[in-house]
Every structure is written in C-alpha cells, then in structure tokens.
Amino acid sequence: xNRRPSRRARQRLAWVGLVLVVGTALAVGTGRGSTxxxxxxxxxxxxxxxxxxxxxxxxxxxxxxxxAVAIRRAVAARIHAGQTDAEIEAYLTSRYGPGILxxxxxxxxxxxxxxxxxxxxxxxxxxxxxxxWRRRQPDRVWVPAPDRALVEAALTARGGGEGERxx
Amino acid sequence: xxxxxxxxxxxRRHTARWVAAAALVLGASLVAVLATRPSATxxxxxxxxxxxxxxxxxxxxxxxxxxxxxxxxGRWVVVNFFASWCPPxxxxxxxxxxxxxxxxxxxxxxxxxxxxxxxxxxxxxxARSSGATWPAIVDGGGQIALDYGVRGPPETxxxxxxxIVVAHLDGPVTAAQxxxxxxxxxxGVT
Numbered sequence: 103x104n105r106r107p108s109r110r111a112r113q114r115l116a117w118v119g120l121v122l123v124v125g126t127a128l129a130v131g132t133g134r135g136s137t138x139x140x141x142x143x144x145x146x147x148x149x150x151x152x153x154x155x156x157x158x159x160x161x162x163x164x165x166x167x168x169x170a171v172a173i174r175r176a177v178a179a180r181i182h183a184g185q186t187d188a189e190i191e192a193y194l195t196s197r198y199g200p201g202i203l204x205x206x207x208x209x210x211x212x213x214x215x216x217x218x219x220x221x222x223x224x225x226x227x228x229x230x231x232x233x234x235w236r237r238r239q240p241d242r243v244w245v246p247a248p249d250r251a252l253v254e255a256a257l258t259a260r261g262g263g264e265g266e267r268x269x
Numbered sequence: 270x271x272x273x274x275x276x277x278x279x280x281r282r283h284t285a286r287w288v289a290a291a292a293l294v295l296g297a298s299l300v301a302v303l304a305t306r307p308s309a310t311x312x313x314x315x316x317x318x319x320x321x322x323x324x325x326x327x328x329x330x331x332x333x334x335x336x337x338x339x340x341x342x343g344r345w346v347v348v349n350f351f352a353s354w355c356p357p358x359x360x361x362x363x364x365x366x367x368x369x370x371x372x373x374x375x376x377x378x379x380x381x382x383x384x385x386x387x388x389x390x391x392x393x394x395x396a397r398s399s400g401a402t403w404p405a406i407v408d409g410g411g412q413i414a415l416d417y418g419v420r421g422p423p424e425t426x427x428x429x430x431x432x433i434v435v436a437h438l439d440g441p442v443t444a445a446q447x448x449x450x451x452x453x454x455x456x457g458v459t
Contacts, residue, residue, distance in 0.1 A: 155420040168386035169420065172411030197418035199317050 141181050311440040323428045324416035330404040331393045345378040346428040350419050352387040353395035358423045361441035362399040368444040385422040
C-alpha cells in the first residue's frame with residue numbers, strides 16, 4: 103500500500119528545491135560576472151551612463167549630436183588605450199563636471215538627491231499609516247477630572263447601571 | 270431670501286474679475302520685460318577647466334596653415350568656439366572683429382577660433398565675410414571641443430600667458446565683456 107509523504111516531508115522537499123534554485127541562480131550570476139566584458143560592451147555601458155552635453159536628458163548612446171559623437175569616439179579610443187571605466191568617466195567629469203554622468207556619484211551634496219526621495223516617501227507612508235490608524239480608533243473626548251467627577255457623581259446618584267452604560 | 274442666495278454668486282464674480290485683471294497685468298508686464306530687454310550676452314560659467322592648464326589646440330587653420338596654441342605662450346589668448354550655422358555666433362562676430370582689431374594694434378592679446386561641427390567651406394565663408402583675420406582651427410573629430418568641455422557654440426575661453434584657463438564664457442560675447450574679463454584677469458582681481 104502506497105503512503106503519501108507527510109506534510110512535514112513535503113515542506114522539507116519544497117525548502118530543498120528553493121535552496122537548489124537560488125543556489126543555481128547565484129552560481130550562474132557570479133560566473134557571468136567573472137568574464138571581462140568586451141570592449142564594445144564596455145563602450146555601450148559607458149555611453150549609456152554619460153549624458154549628451156548638448157541635449158536634454160538623453161545619454162550619449164541615444165544621441166547623434168556632434169558632442170555625443172565626439173564622446174563616443176573618445177570612449178572607444180580610451181578603451182583601446184587600456185583605460186578603465188573609472189578613468190574614462192574621470193576624464194569626462196574633468197571637462198564637464200559630475201553632471202555629465204546620468205547617475206552622479208553618491209557622496210557629498212549629491213547623496214541628498216538619492217537619500218531624500220526615499221526618505222520623503224517613507225515619511226509620507228508613515229504619515230498615512232498613522233492617520234488611518236487614528237481613524238480606526240474610537241473617538242475619545244478628553245474630559246477634565248473635575249467634570250468627570252461631577253458626571254460620575256450624578257450617574258451614581260441616578261443608579262450604578264445607567265452610569266456604566268454611559269461610559 | 271433671494272438676496273442671501275445671490276450674494277455668494279456676486280462675490281465669486283467679483284473675485285473672478287480681480288483675478289482676471291491681475292493675470293492680465295502680469296501677462297502684459299511679462300511681455301513688456303521680454304520685448305524691451307537687451308539681447309542675451311555671454312555669462313561666465315564655472316567649469317572644471319577654469320584654473321587648469323589649457324588643453325592643447327593644434328591642427329590646420331581654415332587658411333590651410335599649421336597652428337599650435339603652445340606657440341602663443343606669453344600672450345593672453347581668447348579661444349572662441351564657433352559655427353557658421355549658429356545665430357549667436359553671427360551676433361558676436363562684429364564684436365570679436367572689433368576686439369581683435371584693437372588688440373592686434375596693442376599686441377597684448379591674440380584671438381583663436383575653433384570650428385565647431387561645421388563644414389570647412391561654410392566656416393571659411395563665414396570668417397571671410399565677417400572680416401575675421403585670426404586663425405580658426407578645424408576640429409574634425411570634435412576632440413578639441415571635448416577637451417574644453419564645450420556643449421554648444423558660441424563658447425569662449427580666456428587663457429593666461431602662462432597657459433592657464435582663467436575664464437569660460439557661455440553665449441555671445443561683446444567686445445566690452447572681453448575687455449572687462451581681460452582687464453580683471455590682467456590686474457589679478459577676481
């Protein structure tokens with residue numbers, strides 16, 4: 103007679119499966135990163151991260167402006183000359199300032215650009231949560247102690263049962 | 270009773286009239302300011318290049334002669350990036366001609382043009398028709414513009430006799446502005 107595996111055994115099996123899937127994904131991901139990207143891939147990656155200096159908010163990769171073409175040419179030449187991505191970005195920022203990068207480095211004043219929006223979002227969500235929580239609470243009217251004593255005395259005089267209902 | 274109902278409507282109409290009048294006055298003032306203001310001139314920009322050694326400028330001029338910025342060491346040099354298709358460049362050209370003419374006589378400052386994204390024949394025609402006699406370098410691949418961090422013409426740089434970029438001006442310059450920046454840098458007052 104076949105017995106179905108117990109619930110506990112099924113749960114264990116699911117956990118093992120999950121570990122196997124995550125482990126394989128991590129191994130594949132790490133393995134991919136270990137091979138150096140080709141010069142063309144590096145050029146595309148840098149060009150996508152650099153703002154076209156004479157355009158409005160588009161990358162060098164997406165622009166055909168003369169300045170973008172000149173930057174693409176310079177990036178290719180510098181990769182060919184053996185410069186690292188950081189060295190190429192440093193050259194461009196030494197000419198145009200940090201604003202030439204579409205994602206400016208996270209330090210100093212620019213850090214606030216990255217920190218403030220999530221902080222504002224978190225504060226807003228917390229505020230909404232507090233308001234909703236307060237709305238769910240029954241209305242409570244604050245009554246000064248002397249008034250409360252007077253009401254309780256009056257209720258006691260009328261009878262304890264009614265006094266309890268009034269609360 | 271009817272007066273009580275009509276009062277808020279009348280009040281609203283009154284407010285709307287005031288708001289419309291205010292918007293009209295604001296719009297008219299804006300039009301007046303835009304219509305009477307002088308045409309835009311260059312503004313000094315603080316780019317990373319200011320205070321550093323001027324990038325090399327070498328190549329062939331529109332006249333077909335070899336040029337090297339290093340050969341001008343010991344003189345103040347105004348480096349102007351221009352294109353024939355750019356209206357602000359056309360606007361500043363008479364002032365550059367006047368500035369170059371006056372300082373050629375004085376012998377203290379030289380002017381150098383760099384062609385920005387323009388056909389050589391167009392740039393040559395533009396320089397010739399405007400009376401520009403200073404050397405203008407052909408920047409085929411845009412490498413000189415890139416080295417100077419140029420975004421679009423006209424942009425002008427003032428290079429000291431020791432080869433340091435001391436000012437970066439964005440937009441069409443006037444002769445008076447160039448003289449002012451030159452005097453300021455010559456006297457060492459910032």
